Amino acid sequence: MQKKSLTILGQNDNVASEGLSRRSFLKVLGAATATTAVACADKADQIIYPNVKGDATQIPGLPSWYSSTCTQCDAGCGVNYKTYEGRVVIVEGNKDHPINKGGLCAIGHSALQDHYDPDRVRQPLEKDSNGVFQPITWKAAYSKIKQAIADDSKRAFLTRPLSGSLEKLVGEWSTDVAVEHYAYEPLDYAQLAKATAAVYGAEYDGVPHYDFSKAEVVLNFGADFLETWISPCEYSRDWAKSRKSKKPVRVFQVEPRLSLTGANADHHLKCKPGTELLIAKAVLKELLSRGKNNLPASLLGELEVSLAEITIDVVAKLSNVKSEKIVSAAQRLAEAKTSLVIAGGASAKTNNEYELQVICALINRVLGNVGQTINLDRLRKVKSDFQKVKSLIAEINDNKYSVLFVDGSNPLFTIPSDYKFGLAIKKLDLVVSFASHLDETSKEAHLILPASSSIESWGDHQPYAGVSSLVQPAMTPVFDTVGLGDMLLKLSRSEELKKFSEFQDYLKAQWQTIHAGAGVAENFETFWKKSLERGGYFADPISVAQLSIPTSVIVTAKLDIASFDSTKIQQKSELVLLPYASVKTFDGRAANRPWMQELPDPITKIAWDTWAEINTKTAAAKKIKTGDLVKISNYYGELQVPAYVTDHVDENVIAVPLGNGHSDFGRYASSVGGGNVYNMIPSDKADHLQLFTTHVELKRALGKHKVANTQDVKDSDKQGKREIARTSYIETKVPGAHDDHHDDHHGHHEPAQMYEQRIHPLYQWGMVVDLAACTGCSACVTACYAENNIPTVGRKIMTEGREMSWLRLERYDDGTSEDLQISFIPAMCQHCQNAPCEPVCPVYATYHNEDGMNVMVYNRCVGTRYCANNCVYKQRRFNWYEYELPEPMEMQLNPEVMKRTAGVMEKCSFCVHRIKDAKDHAKDEGRLVADGEVQPACVKSCPTEALVFGDLNDPNSRVSKLAKHDRAYKILDHHLNTQPSVSYLDNLKYKA
Amino acid sequence: MLGLISSKFLRNNRYYPFALLVILLCSTFVGNSFAEDAAGYQSVGKRAGVWNDGQAALWDLNIIDHFHYFGPVARARGHKPQQPIKFSHVTHVQKNKMECQFCHWTSAKSPYAAIPEVQNCMGCHSLIGGTTPEQQAEITKIKEYYTKGEPIPWAKVHVMPDYVKFNHKRHVKAGVGCQECHGQIQEMDEVERVSSMKMGWCIDCHRERGANIDCTVCHH
Amino acid sequence: MKGQKVVVGVFTYLDDALKGIQVAKDNAKDYQVYAPTYVPALVHAVDSKRSVIATISLIGGICGLIAGFALAILTGLDWPMRVSAKNIVSIPAYIVVGYEWTILFGALFTLNGMLFLCRIPNIFRKVGYDPRFSDDKYGVVIGCEPDQVDQIKEKLAHTGADEVMVKEGL
């Protein structure tokens, strides 16, 4: 039926031990595609290429696993790569890694599509006199750079924040070849670090480690810690651990726009833009007045003065948050044994962020959270320095620099155009880019030396003390690329660096130090091998942080509301632009990955587009409806994007996700227009990039834009009384006891059956989804795309409702803007025991197998589509078209799962191939499959372990215990008696 | 319009077949022009399935198995592709009494019974140069591949459709002999496909031995 | 038709034709009556027994019922596949199959029975047939030996036949 893509056997090499000197992978790849490309011809004539040299540890047909570290953001999650015949097929979280402990976010999963991106730069390029890039050899490229660094012109190297050995190498190399190194990323945490240092002591200049699992109450000023903030997998996991416990953490979220984190909070305090500081101060004052004054006396006096003018009523009026909500937040904080107050996210990136962070830090100190929920030993250093970058730009503009090296961080896209970086880069004599894509920045380069992706290169990452995480290559480079470290070593001049022929050697040299510091008995080679297997070296930091006593903290005395730029705004506009980082594209780096573009945003359910969230009232005043094109403009730029009208943003806020609007970067990124949101942001004197800082005008533009929204049908986000995603309220009811007449349907209600229920002799696979732990992050959706070769269909076909996702993250919004009732529910095939889809298939293409699963046999399917009609959960997807993947993306296809042709139905299989694999292993060992041995891709991916999979026949398995939980229910079962194998546990929320 | 209909051309019966043909072509064109809409989609390709599956449809009948006129020839019995090296199982297995798993060493470990690595061949052939000139010539070829570091492009004899997942390991461990599927391979100078390897053939054996006949055993 | 010669009487009127039938019955070994449509009186005059076709249909129907259920049940058991929680042999669902095949087999048996009983297809053997019989004339065709021809011819003419013809028999 369809290609496994690579039927070639074995171009495996032992990556861990042999390094990167590998034979021509590309050549074999070429042969592979040749056999698959001739689809119409007789595919039966195939060639097998055996390995030339064998390796007993690499068996063709069996996967090899490599531990590594995710480099998609700075969180430093551990990952495992699953490789078949030398190509990486799956990325999964590493369960031994202390940061993510097995889960991985959607962007982490999509790293594969960055790696197999067809738009990657495939060999070194040089811009000719006509401005067209021409391929050159690596040797020529190196010699050109060596020439450029031979003289004493001023040179700079602009990268994203680096870590570990590469950071050290870049530092050494910069000194070596006289280059100044600058690190920059748009969404940095510099203000948080600064405030931490100011309040807790100068040595703590960094982001402390937060433990959400220990906090009873969290007051959060806009930090999207379940989405992209600092280390979302880690925080989600901690948060979920608490949410699943007997005493779940109560979250107050203060922000002007409902983020995914806000949707998961118990209390959402929608405030006016820029008033978070006021609320924080009011809370601090309230706490002080409640006797929480765990501060030096001098500081207390200072605070008393600065908080003198703050009264709850004034704050409530200015921020549009009800005063009792603020008081209640303060009260809950005061009563809680442990708590946590944080601020961050896009909505905090105003011109008073520093003050806000200081107040938050003070509240934490007042409440005694340091040492409890805030761990200063595990400090994340903030390396991005926008102040320095700004001065660099200024100096380039003053023609002080002649050479700029830049990595793949694409600063031209993320630095707002008002900072004039675009002008500056044109003034340079030589711009060398190490980017792997022809993005906005590398388009301006004279020379591109494509760096290998992190799946192809060596490295390490030290997010905070005690975690040294290794990055190792899991396959040979897809294209003719070289790792950044290797390139720098090649370009170095000093003997010190020249002694390392490869970056791997350099890395090992650095790890000698870690080995020495670890104090383990084993020798280095053993330590190194163990670390490679484990994914790094992990230890608890021993020291105990001592809080120093700050003598003074700058806390502005006035009622400080953030101010917003309104340069040349024609009519007096109160509207403020809120650019925020989305779980889809983050700051723009994930924009050229079809999985991420096709992933519906959890809050708006929009895919493949940029959109503007506009408040219902504001939209009504301008006669704007969802789907209308709107023009958002200020002095600096304009956006033309479709509107998404919602109650969940403040009337004065227009929220637009960051990351799309690329002019270059690749076919998928540039297919999403609308404009670059960064370019709307005015330059200012601040030392960090303020995102939430400008007023805009809003106009209805001509025309409509058909948005690919998976839930855009009227009323499709209201579940009413259908009880699809259920919520129990903690204070009103004991969890489990449900209100009104639905009690009968609860729990273990067994309806009368017409037919004798089937007994499954060996296994009965089932799943439990704990909605209390599900954040809606959609990692499972992307993991499913990767595992099951699900095609991405593109915007046009998606607007027709033909997306292929096997796992739909449903979002219901039954409340009002005051009383939020947002529920997320990951819905996959429910594998019903009384499946309505099965008896209607005329050819047994779908049936019930011995293991209690609803099986779909693709090659038996005729395509009557009756099953999809009769599926009450609407989980079946039909292949309306045959989707082709551009080379080399087909290398990602999982050989365990067939690719479906057009005209065939498909659906979630509970990753039946993984079950088969586990049974295979169990059979070899003469035992049954153990609990937890099989984990479908979605279960494996879940950062919060909201999904649990296992054998329902085994009374001791986790899944069968959870299925009997008080909160357990099955969707629609009490209406339709479908007997699903998937149980859900009620979401838990505190009643407002 | 009326004028056209009443024109002499249409009144003359002789031209009706011709007119019919023209209309037929035009209509197909109109139909196809709708199709261009779909062709404009980024990732949509023409369906490969129509022709291949259409051929395969006939294979449902047992009798087709014995003819080579329908469907891919390489999937029929007796398929004997030309190999880059004249490897003889007779020499290796029958004469020199080598075990199958000496070369196909992954067959009990992996779903794939891999073709041996070139290095594996060289393990013996660095010492054994062959007795006849033909053998020597063939062995020299192996050496050439090995020194160049290139894999030998063996032609696949037993090609299964992509929707079938066959696991060698399970079969070998269950004690199914190589010959049961591959025929008397030790007597083959050139490997040829002996079994039809169609689904009914698999199922017959599975039923006989009481092996699992759940669909997911092979299809997922 | 038995006899070397046939005498063909062409009638316009039904009562005349009935008389002609009487002549045939009285005088001939074998005769055939043609009509432009089904006229019960005419058919009754020739043959008053009930047709056996109903029995054939009944047999067909019973065969169909058995075959329908057998097909559904046996194919279900050949490779038992569970769908939903339904039984492998789910009789209520098979009623439709049994029912449809009852009718199908009944119809096919009836068709074959009718063709057999009507002795069709029989494209070339139309002894004494006249095209007018399918328009508006009745025809009585009497088979006889050459020596009887004149006698029968005369008798037929007396019944009021429009025309009496003599043709070769088989």
Add this chain to the structure above:
Amino acid sequence: MSTDIIKDNATKYSGEVTYHEVNETVLSMLEKPTFGWYVLLLSCIATWVMGFGCWISMMIYGLGMTGLSHPIMWGVYITNFVFWVGIAHSGTLISAVLYLFRAKFRQPIYRLAEAMTVFAVMTAGLFPIIHVGRPWYAYWLMPIPNERALWPNFKSPLLWDVFAVSTYFTVSTTFFIVGLIPDIASARDKAKTKFRKILYSITSLGWTGNARQYKNYVAAYLIFAALATPLVVSVHSVVSWDFAMSIIPGWHATIFPPYFVAGAIFSGVAMVITLVIPLRKIFKLERIITDFHFDAMCKLILLTSGVVTYAYVTEFYVAWFSNNMFERYQFWFRPFGEFKLAFWGMAFCNCMAPLTLWYKPLRTNIAYLFVMSIIINIGMWLERFNIIFTSLARDFIPAAWGGYNFSWIDVGITIGAFGWFGMWMTLFIKFFPSIAIVEVKEVIEAPVRDPHSSVHHH
């Protein structure tokens, strides 16, 4: 058959016609085709070839070319399928059921109705094949012994459909052809060209119309009618079970079988009127097909329209009475939701417009009837649209709700089906007698020399 009773009033039902006149009138329809006929035939062929072109492009690029999408997996094609099967039904009703009921008005129109049945089933039968994702595997739905040892699932309503429709097609084709045999014999005897002579000689199977043939023929005919009658009920019931056996609100209704059967007859009679009116005009059949026949058909329309309307009301009532939120939402959605035009169009065409036929002069106003019959056909198409589209568009899981994307391919194939049907009809009326000569003759009093003879009171 006992035509005695019929013949009592024979003249009333078939005018003052003789055997010969019937023969001449009907066979004159088979004479050399006119220019108009060629135009009609060619345009029909062109239309279905256009539809075929649409189908081909759908085959090449995938079913995404249609407007179907998640969750509306069944759409125009199944709508068309049900529509055409429905059209077919009234043919069998008129030819078989009314035969058993001895309804006298059926004789002149039944052949056309039966032809319509056969060709409509031929059209309907195309749609499941057009509809499926991999039509080259559609034969897997048949219980054909194969090397995989795989059989179809007889528990699936779709397989019942395969059996019901194929049986229906076989039986109604048999019935149709058997009915044709004596008439073809008439045509054979009057054939003017050699081609037609040979054609009719073969297709009449050597029918002579002797007494023995008539005896068995009529007995068999009665049995065919008796076998076809339950098919009228069963086939559309089985088709309705495609929906009623499923779990979707708006589909899962016990009322469906009778409702579908009534609807089928309703649309079918309307289609017969649509076809008969121009035919009667062109071939000057006024003396054979009289006002009486139209009046009778209109009464049938009134009856079935009433049943259908009652079914609509019942559906709403049951939805309300069940207190089932899914049902209730569905039946709120139909009149007020995205597809409300289809609903109100259906209500107008099927419930309101036919009410005018209570006024007797309108029942014999040919022009009005022609328009009315087309309105009813549109209405019945919309009814199927309503059942299929709206039910699928809104079911249990709101997050999966969706709509329908308009597509020219759908339109092309839908129109193409009319061309296909029209082509067969056009060919049929020129090649075979489209009015049952022998059966019309049956209801004409047989000519007797002596009016006082007892033959008629036998």
